[in-house]
Amino acid sequence: MIRFEQTFMNFLLEHQERQHRTGHFLILMDAVISAARHIQYYYLTGALKGNLGLAGSVNIQGEDVMRMDQIAHEIAIHYLKSSGRVIHAVSEESEPIIPMNVEGGRYFVYFDPLDGSSNVSHGLPVGFLFGVAKRNLEGTEDLHLRSGNEFIAAGMFVIPTGTFTMGLKDAGTWRFHMDETMNYVRPTRILLPEKKKTWELSFNAANRRAYAEKVQAWIMENENRYAFRYLGALAGDFHRILANGGMFMYPAIVNHPDPKKNRPEGKLRLMYEASVVAFMCREAGGLAMNEKGVPILDIKPEKPHQRCSLYVGSKALVEDIAQAF
Numbered sequence: 001m002i003r004f005e006q007t008f009m010n011f012l013l014e015h016q017e018r019q020h021r022t023g024h025f026l027i028l029m030d031a032v033i034s035a036a037r038h039i040q041y042y043y044l045t046g047a048l049k050g051n052l053g054l055a056g057s058v059n060i061q062g063e064d065v066m067r068m069d070q071i072a073h074e075i076a077i078h079y080l081k082s083s084g085r086v087i088h089a090v091s092e093e094s095e096p097i098i099p100m101n102v103e104g105g106r107y108f109v110y111f112d113p114l115d116g117s118s119n120v121s122h123g124l125p126v127g128f129l130f131g132v133a134k135r136n137l138e139g140t141e142d143l144h145l146r147s148g149n150e151f152i153a154a155g156m157f158v159i160p161t162g163t164f165t166m167g168l169k170d171a172g173t174w175r176f177h178m179d180e181t182m183n184y185v186r187p188t189r190i191l192l193p194e195k196k197k198t199w200e201l202s203f204n205a206a207n208r209r210a211y212a213e214k215v216q217a218w219i220m221e222n223e224n225r226y227a228f229r230y231l232g233a234l235a236g237d238f239h240r241i242l243a244n245g246g247m248f249m250y251p252a253i254v255n256h257p258d259p260k261k262n263r264p265e266g267k268l269r270l271m272y273e274a275s276v277v278a279f280m281c282r283e284a285g286g287l288a289m290n291e292k293g294v295p296i297l298d299i300k301p302e303k304p305h306q307r308c309s310l311y312v313g314s315k316a317l318v319e320d321i322a323q324a325f
């Protein structure tokens, strides 16, 4: 007897029908899923094909570009363009906004094609992060960059583990697993666990002496209460937080011994990293803030690649550290 699992696309079809919505979003998500599969294939074969090294160029953020960053970007752009549903896209690997079907498109897509660059050359877990917002169908469309609160969906693929997690506006955050046919199946609703016994803290401990005094003091006071885990890839670290609870944080770096390494406004990018995990976290019953105590989803982006500090996870813990801000 063959056991058939519910696929992501069937899950989304039911969701769209329940909401009496069109098929446009299904076509867009089919493109995103195809891109994720293709990126997974190139990452899994990266070592043998010699694609896990440097590309020899520097991106808008002034960081060395990995060959896989370029490959993942190229793949995502191909499928998003071919869907015909995208007005424009913002990618971590492209300084300018990428116009697509500006007149006929229906969605804005903000994405990080391969998050967790420091893990690439080792073939360790990385992520494909994306956020989706919709055209103003009621009035004139000014093409403004959307805040997380204007997203209709956001998700992440942890590559190469084959897990896909996605939040849908007012419909929760759901996890899917890749089956033997490379289909994402078995939708499982994710809610951050209330019980503190599994909660974890996740941050780059090497930077802790460069955080603001108040943040260092909060860590000193709380670090023995929770387990500590850090993968060095937001997608992987947030994947754990969604399952076990706790908090991932990438604070502002304000007094690093090497001033060039200071990041007073934070490191992670608002539109395709922080807002993406903040959206999924809200739909899973959690919270995300910056170091000024402003909810990440409320931050209106002025620039496509602007950075922010990030505290995301179990509401009580994020609210607790926000008391210290």
Ligand code: FBP
Residues within 6 Å of the ligand: 063, 092, 112, 114, 115, 116, 117, 118, 204, 232, 233, 234, 235, 250, 268
């Ligand atoms: P990239 O998208 O360029 O990889 O940067 C983001 C990131 O790698 C996150 O995935 C991760 O949480 C963080 O930077 C790791 O930074 P650090 O190496 O400073 O701890």
